[in-house]
Amino acid sequence: MQLEEYFDVLAPDDIRLKGTRIGIESILYEYIYRCKTPEEIAEQFHTVTLEQVYATILYYLHYQSKVDAYLADWLEFSRTMREEQQRNPSPARIRFRQIRLEKTPKQLQES
Numbered sequence: 001m002q003l004e005e006y007f008d009v010l011a012p013d014d015i016r017l018k019g020t021r022i023g024i025e026s027i028l029y030e031y032i033y034r035c036k037t038p039e040e041i042a043e044q045f046h047t048v049t050l051e052q053v054y055a056t057i058l059y060y061l062h063y064q065s066k067v068d069a070y071l072a073d074w075l076e077f078s079r080t081m082r083e084e085q086q087r088n089p090s091p092a093r094i095r096f097r098q099i100r101l102e103k104t105p106k107q108l109q110e111s
Helices: 024-032 038-044 050-062 064-087 091-110
Strands: 007-011 014-017
Touching: 007 050, 014 024, 014 050, 024 038, 024 050, 024 064, 038 050, 050 064
Parallel strands: none
Antiparallel strands: 007 014
16 A cells, blocks of 8 residues: 555645544644654544554655645644634633633632
């Protein structure tokens, strides 16, 4: 099997492991930034095989500059989305915050 056959390139910014909904960024983030072993990553993502994790790492090593740019774009997009969600929280998020604030004083009084 050729290395590229492990992946579905849905768009330039969306590369997933074939047969899963897992993007290579999820695997590589755990490997590069959280220093997890391939075995730990395969355990974390139950729909991914250890072979797929190793293929993703090999893909990264083979196309490192291209994948580094892909990851940088993904990290920037993620940061932007977190900021947007903080500025404009969903109604559910607002309600959860309200519930948490209401519970906190009661729990302090019970202590």
